[in-house]
């Protein structure tokens with residue numbers, strides 16, 4: 001996508017104050033009550049629409065939109081073995097591209113502007129991200145339980161190199177699938193390579209109780225301690241799930257500065273028996289994010305619905321309605337980003353007349369009453385990706401993704 005022309009927004013409401021905003025070169029250059037358009041600016045009259053930071057999907061497998069609703073009543077291992085894996089063997093980059101375009105379309109519509117992705121054919125996902133105008137950190141899944149360690153290392157490095165050339169919106173990461181699908185050797189290599197090349201690590205961890213039992217059995221320690229022993233825990237490590245972390249693991253994860261990403265809807269759909277304990281994680285000092293997990297196992301990419309479930313399940317499980325104030329829950333879903341001058345020009349304008357947002361505290365409404373349908377305008381790097389609820393070219397993307405799913409025999 002070409003660089004966006006300067007953009008000015010007038011009449012937006014930020015924390016009950018009417019403000020203007022200007023973006024240039026992909027960044028916010030002015031924000032406040034007196035900010036007005038300059039000659040040559042593209043202009044949006046927000047007409048009283050709330051202005052908020054966008055959502056960040058901390059864990060997904062975007063192109064799995066293709067698998068949505070396919071074999072979804074099967075238990076996890078049968079779903080993978082009978083529905084997902086046989087089809088994944090036939091995947092071509094073009095399938096992944098259109099599956100990821102569909103995911104990006106949904107995320108734009110639902111106000112999510114950045115995501116952390118783990119899936120095959122990473123350069124196809126990167127192309128989809130670039131063409132959609134979103135941001136993503138992408139990695140190819142690594143696993144070598146049945147051998148092939150060297151092949152995996154080559155695939156990871158190839159992906160990292162391709163992504164380095166994929167443009168400014170897609171970033172590379174190393175994404176070992178999990179401690180049960182990846183050998184100790186490949187995990188150590190991941191830690192060393194991430195340190196050498198300054199790459200983030202993104203891994204599924206402590207998703208099922210069985211994983212913890214097996215880890216104790218094989219390695220004598222719980223999953224987070226095992227990863228720490230191999231050097232994988234650091235400030236750029238994202239741990240998806242963390243359902244079964246105990247207190248020592250939470251303290252370790254906090255000390256190392258990792259981010260734990262809760263995926264409560266996927267956890268409940270796959271019936272893993274729990275969700276990340278937010279209060280324990282927060283009190284230990286862990287940075288917590290929110291993810292959908294793959295659209296094959298959620299099945300929605302509307303992070304608003306995950307946010308509501310996340311807040312509800314924390315309240316319900318703790319028996320404490322004050323365990324996560326709405327504004328704090330919102331901050332989890334947005335990665336704690338506050339809009340400000342010098343920051344990236346990524347923001348949302350919500351529907352000015354949305355009934356769900358018309359009364360009461362905005363953040364409480366956003367967490368408990370809203371869905372992604374309250375998003376009117378999505379802007380990333382100063383580019384308007386959706387305006388008035390319309391994403392240009394959206395219908396064509398849906399049709400192409402359906403064609404690819406049909407080709408794969410999923411319908």
Ligand SMILES: [Zn+2]
Nearest residue numbers: 204240293294
């Ligand atoms: Zn996942």
